[in-house]
Amino acid sequence: MKLLFFKSNIFMQEDWLETLQRAGYDVDPITYVFTDYMEDGFFAKKFRRRLQKISYDAVLSFNFYPVISDICQEFHVTYISWIYDSPIPHFHRYDTPCNHVYHFDRIEVEELQSQGCAQVSHLPLAVNTERLDRQLGILNEMPEYRHDISFVGNLYTDRSIQSRNFVSSEYIQGILQGYAAAQTQFFHQDIAMELLENSPYINTHAFSQDFPVESLARAIQEEATHQERIHLLWRLSQHFPVDLYTSEHVADAGNLRVHPAIGYYTEMPHVFRHSRINLNINYRTIRSGMSARLLDVMGCGGFLLTTPQPELFDYFQPHRDFVAYSSLEELEDKCSYYLSHEEERHQIAKNGYEKIKKAHTYEMRFPALFSALHKHGSFTSV
Amino acid sequence: MKILVPRWHCYHLDEVIHVLKKAGHAVLSWETSPRNYHYDPVFRRKFASTVAEREIACVFSLQYYPILSNLCESLHLPYISWCCNTSADQMLLTKSICNPCNIIFHGDSHWVAKLQRIGAKKVAYLPWAAGTPISFRTASSGTDKTASLAQTRINADSGTEIDISLIDTADREAWDRYLVLMARIHRRAKGFLDGLMQAQQAIYGFPFLEYALNDAVLDAMEAVLPLPGPRDSIAPREGLYARQILYPAITRREVDAALELLSRTSEGTKIRRIGCAEELPPAKIYLLPAPRDIQNGIPAQAMEIMGSGGFLLTSFQSDYLRFFEPGKDYVYYESPEDMADKARYYLAHQEERQEIARHGQRTVMAGHTLAMRIREMLSILDI
Numbered sequence: 015m016k017l018l019f020f021k022s023n024i025f026m027q028e029d030w031l032e033t034l035q036r037a038g039y040d041v042d043p044i045t046y047v048f049t050d051y052m053e054d055g056f057f058a059k060k061f062r063r064r065l066q067k068i069s070y071d072a073v074l075s076f077n078f079y080p081v082i083s084d085i086c087q088e089f090h091v092t093y094i095s096w097i098y099d100s101p102i103p104h105f106h107r108y109d110t111p112c113n114h115v116y117h118f119d120r121i122e123v124e125e126l127q128s129q130g131c132a133q134v135s136h137l138p139l140a141v142n143t144e145r146l147d148r149q150l151g152i153l154n155e156m157p158e159y160r161h162d163i164s165f166v167g168n169l170y171t172d173r174s175i176q177s178r179n180f181v182s183s184e185y186i187q188g189i190l191q192g193y194a195a196a197q198t199q200f201f202h203q204d205i206a207m208e209l210l211e212n213s214p215y216i217n218t219h220a221f222s223q224d225f226p227v228e229s230l231a232r233a234i235q236e237e238a239t240h241q242e243r244i245h246l247l248w249r250l251s252q253h254f255p256v257d258l259y260t261s262e263h264v265a266d267a268g269n270l271r272v273h274p275a276i277g278y279y280t281e282m283p284h285v286f287r288h289s290r291i292n293l294n295i296n297y298r299t300i301r302s303g304m305s306a307r308l309l310d311v312m313g314c315g316g317f318l319l320t321t322p323q324p325e326l327f328d329y330f331q332p333h334r335d336f337v338a339y340s341s342l343e344e345l346e347d348k349c350s351y352y353l354s355h356e357e358e359r360h361q362i363a364k365n366g367y368e369k370i371k372k373a374h375t376y377e378m379r380f381p382a383l384f385s386a387l388h389k390h391g392s393f394t395s396v
Numbered sequence: 397m398k399i400l401v402p403r404w405h406c407y408h409l410d411e412v413i414h415v416l417k418k419a420g421h422a423v424l425s426w427e428t429s430p431r432n433y434h435y436d437p438v439f440r441r442k443f444a445s446t447v448a449e450r451e452i453a454c455v456f457s458l459q460y461y462p463i464l465s466n467l468c469e470s471l472h473l474p475y476i477s478w479c480c481n482t483s484a485d486q487m488l489l490t491k492s493i494c495n496p497c498n499i500i501f502h503g504d505s506h507w508v509a510k511l512q513r514i515g516a517k518k519v520a521y522l523p524w525a526a527g528t529p530i531s532f533r534t535a536s537s538g539t540d541k542t543a544s545l546a547q548t549r550i551n552a553d554s555g556t557e558i559d560i561s562l563i564d565t566a567d568r569e570a571w572d573r574y575l576v577l578m579a580r581i582h583r584r585a586k587g588f589l590d591g592l593m594q595a596q597q598a599i600y601g602f603p604f605l606e607y608a609l610n611d612a613v614l615d616a617m618e619a620v621l622p623l624p625g626p627r628d629s630i631a632p633r634e635g636l637y638a639r640q641i642l643y644p645a646i647t648r649r650e651v652d653a654a655l656e657l658l659s660r661t662s663e664g665t666k667i668r669r670i671g672c673a674e675e676l677p678p679a680k681i682y683l684l685p686a687p688r689d690i691q692n693g694i695p696a697q698a699m700e701i702m703g704s705g706g707f708l709l710t711s712f713q714s715d716y717l718r719f720f721e722p723g724k725d726y727v728y729y730e731s732p733e734d735m736a737d738k739a740r741y742y743l744a745h746q747e748e749r750q751e752i753a754r755h756g757q758r759t760v761m762a763g764h765t766l767a768m769r770i771r772e773m774l775s776i777l778d779i
Binding site: 176183184185186187188189190191192193195196198199200205208209212213214215241244245248341342343347 | 513582583584585586587588589590591592593594595596598602604605607608609610611
């Protein structure tokens with residue numbers, strides 16, 4: 015029973031591959047970085063040669079690649095893709111029979127299914143807790159802390175309305191930024207589309223086919239993420255020391271200490287374990303799903319303080335496994351509280367960590383990932 | 397107990413004083429005003445000497461005044477204030493708010509939480525109440541008007557000329573400031589404010605605008621229209637711009653839009669726009685768009701309308717639900733279209749409308765008169 019594992023430039027792929035190998039699956043990697051996901055003659059040739067040479071039961075990848083799907087269909091090989099990106103491109107290509115697409119955002123999946131896309135199922139992401147325990151040690155006692163409050167992530171300045179310049183009018187850019195600012199005040203509710211449809215300032219019908227109104231709504235959500243991260247981090251740092259790890263070139267400001275980006279497998283687990291509070295500020299285009307960040311913080315034994323994300327409440331208990339906030343005021347209050355209630359905070363971190371180990375490892379996901387193969391009798395579990 | 401009550405800008409004060417006296421307290425109704433409500437050394441000396449000479453045991457005011465709080469703190473006097481969503485609420489956001497002498501009652505549950513968060517020690521929720529309508533008052537405030545109020549109604553279904561009385565809750569000075577701001581500010585910031593205000597105007601019962609103002613747009617506003625506050629202010633600048641300019645501008649737009657929509661869709665309906673300080677004319681429906689800077693609270697005018705037997709149609713505010721039943725005591729709307737639909741409906745359904753007005757008045761009389769509220773306050777204070 016052989017699996018072909020497609021590797022690209024995705025940070026979680028080594029964990030998935032390691033856990034497959036650890037579980038005893040016979041996995042071959044193939045590595046490539048696409049410049050064009052839809053068509054790549056060079057890769058197609060290489061990939062076909064591989065499938066001709068070796069008979070695989072399935073091809074696996076994080077995210078979905080139409081080129082891989084087309085060739086798998088040609089060779090009648092099952093293609094299992096696990097999507098962690100939102101929004102998702104190429105969904106119109108999912109309905110090829112060889113595809114089994116797993117997506118981490120339940121609302122996206124429900125929408126796709128309602129549009130007739132039967133090949134997509136919901137599956138939350140996972141954590142390689144064994145690797146993390148090897149790196150950090152098993153979490154028992156309160157660790158030594160290096161930071162009070164940390165945030166590891168992108169500020170998405172390159173995705174802001176102003177940076178992208180798809181609208182030339184400064185006034186209209188401002189309108190979209192105003193809509194984004196309004197969106198930052200709502201969780202579990204996407205108001206961008208409604209604002210656009212009812213806008214007395216923007217004629218959405220005037221936008222071209224290349225830039226449909228759905229893209230404009232998405233741009234507003236990305237702007238909202240950018241605004242929210244800047245606003246919350248800068249304002250929070252007026253009252254507390256905050257350590258920001260980011261790839262953007264940003265100057266320190268008062269209590270905000272800016273550090274360069276850190277490696278997913280190297281420094282990041284240590285930052286999560288050794289920060290009293292790990293902030294998460296959700297990427298606004300993720301509608302219900304738990305991002306890798308949420309699970310990684312808890313999997314590292316870190317205390318998670320996050321903007322609310324619906325699926326987090328499905329699988330974890332607030333104030334037991336994690337803590338959520340919905341406003342700057344609430345964030346400030348909870349930072350103040352949990353910085354001064356160490357035992358309680360550590361217990362919440364431990365609870366989240368235990369729950370990840372019990373129910374959210376890669377191994378826990380394998381039955382779902384390979385369920386289609388079991389059903390069709392073309393695969394035997396190890 | 398001897399209570400000093402300053403006579404500063406509150407038209408129900410006589411009624412309040414009357415109830416305090418009926419409860420057995422001696423009241424010194426004090427006319428002297430300071431030059432400003434934050435600091436005045438001349439006033440300070442007069443106040444201190446009055447307190448000593450007249451053996452004042454505590455001070456009570458409608459609205460909160462930092463100068464009184466600081467004076468009471470220095471004289472070890474309790475200072476009781478009752479605030480109800482007026483522009484004077486800005487004075488709550490001053491350093492004096494943390495004075496231990498303060499006992500603050502506020503008619504908006506959001507403000508209660510806010511004040512507790514910033515360090516006010518004794519804060520309680522106490523919504524405004526229905527006073528005796530001005531048109532039914534006599535020169536003497538010695539009689540209890542509660543009983544006669546219950547029998548009077550301003551709902552005038554016979555012979556009235558007005559179908560809808562639209563209460564204009566917009567602040568004219570704030571609107572002027574808004575026009576100046578939008579004329580001066582740069583285009584991107586103007587777009588930002590227009591977009592954000594469009595979003596806020598569409599949402600009732602959740603004032604979020606001030607929390608969405610970021611530093612870039614605040615800097616832009618400050619550059620063209622600074623809002624200098626008193627030196628003891630602790631109000632964040634987003635709150636200042638939101639309350640003094642942006643929320644009132646949305647209220648103004650909303651009132652204008654309501655009038656335009658009703659005029660366009662309800663042909664033949666007689667609509668009259670009245671200022672919120674004006675006497676309530678007889679009307680079938682009192683349409684009250686709540687001022688947008690009120691977070692959760694029940695506007696004072698709503699209590700007056702229901703207490704006077706009027707049919708209240710108002711925008712959604714969550715504090716109503718603590719005491720009143722929508723559809724039974726009053727009616728709320730959640731969009732301009734909803735407002736127009738309900739206005740048409742209730743104009744066409746006289747009996748239903750009259751029953752709601754009657755029920756609302758009964759509910760107010762049974763639990764929300766000024767006299768009852770003052771007695772409730774005294775009970776909380778245990779005096």
